[in-house]
Amino acid sequence: MNFDFSEDQKLLQKTVRDYLEEHSPLAVCRDVLESDKPYAPDLWKGAAELGWLGAVIPEEHGGAGFGHLELCLIAEEVGRALAPIPFSSSVYLASEAVLRAGSETQQQALLPKLASGERIGTLALAEKPGIVSEASVQARFENGALTGTKVPVPDGMAAGLAVVAARTPEGVSLVLADLSADGVKREPVDSFDGARPQATLSFENAPAELLGGAGQGWALAEALLDRAAVLMAFEQLGAAERAFEITKEFTLGRYAFGRPVASFQAIKHRLADIWVAIELARSNAYYGAWALSGDEPELPVAAAGARISATDALELAAVEMVQLHGGVGFTWEYDCHLFYRRAKALGLALGSAREWRDKLVRRLDAQSK
Secondary structure, eight states, X not given: OOOSOOHHHHHHHHHHHHHHHHHOOHHHHHXXXXXXXXXXXXXXXXXXXXXXXXXXXXXXXXXXOOOHHHHHHHHHHHHHTTOOSOHIIIIIIIIHHHHHHOOHHHHHXXXXXXXXXXXXXXXXXXXXXXXXXXXXXXXXXXXXXXXXXXXXXXXXTTOSEEEEEEEETXXXXXXXXXXXXXXXXXXXXXXXXXXXXXXXXXXXXXXXXXXXXXXXXXXXXXXXXXXXXXXXXXXXXXXXXXXXXXXXXXXXXXXXXXXXXXXXXXXXXXXXXXXXXXXXXXXXXXXXXXXXHTTOTTHHHHHHHHHHHHHHHHHHHHHHHHHHTGGGTXXXXXXXXXXXXXXXXXXXXXXXXXXXXXXXXXXXXHHHO
């Protein structure tokens, strides 16, 4: 079994990295963080033109028709650049939902716009702080009208389309809501990572349409979260590796007692711990990519493992980045806080690591029976 990527796929990754190094330095992330902009529009336009937004969307629907392996590598580079664009919300979640559950009419109407970046999508599950579950869904959808509140919604201020979990007579279902329609209000939510802002979406008899089968929404949402967990793991992996590289270079260039601080054993051990965590995350992410690309039965377990290890790796890399930068690591002028913010935001984006650990235990237990 080969868990490595092909030469063509690695070439695609290099192309993505080269583009982001030129067009999305960390100053772009900082610019969005320090402004009221919900994302970087020029970068979003470039991502659309290069086919990243439609990586897994078939060519007949305006996509690039690559595949999930290619999307994993694009996600890694988006994470590495801390790109301030609604990539995960629109590509991993909304586009994937329409691909997996949308009718032919819905796919023809929505996928070309999602692939071109004309429409930005998001997934709205949570309605309050805490663990999101089927029982926690209180929004209602009946007779084509959606009523309820969703918070926090990732990239909710940028999105024009939301896949919303709502209660129907048959059970929890997923519905598509146009966020520019009557009966929809949105407000920004203060979030830790202002470069990936969140929002409150309120619906009052807003027009919406069913996505997939009535009453099948929670099963579909869980499948979407598993698939997104693998892609998010690659995004976290990219950010962790970049944080490690910056930290290593800083400690090699900072001197104490006439020698680089990176030469001291205590610093070496901490750098080694970060490297080990990243390589463990990479191994789990590659396994998840294989399971995702083939829609393998192992995907739920592989996704949980990838999500947990990538969250831990980025958290460790970001915390140690601040610490190993010494007296300047916590300052606004240095970029350490950008990685720390992104680590916290991505670590909760699809549910916390603790939730995914619980999922992994349940899934492994079910496998053993």
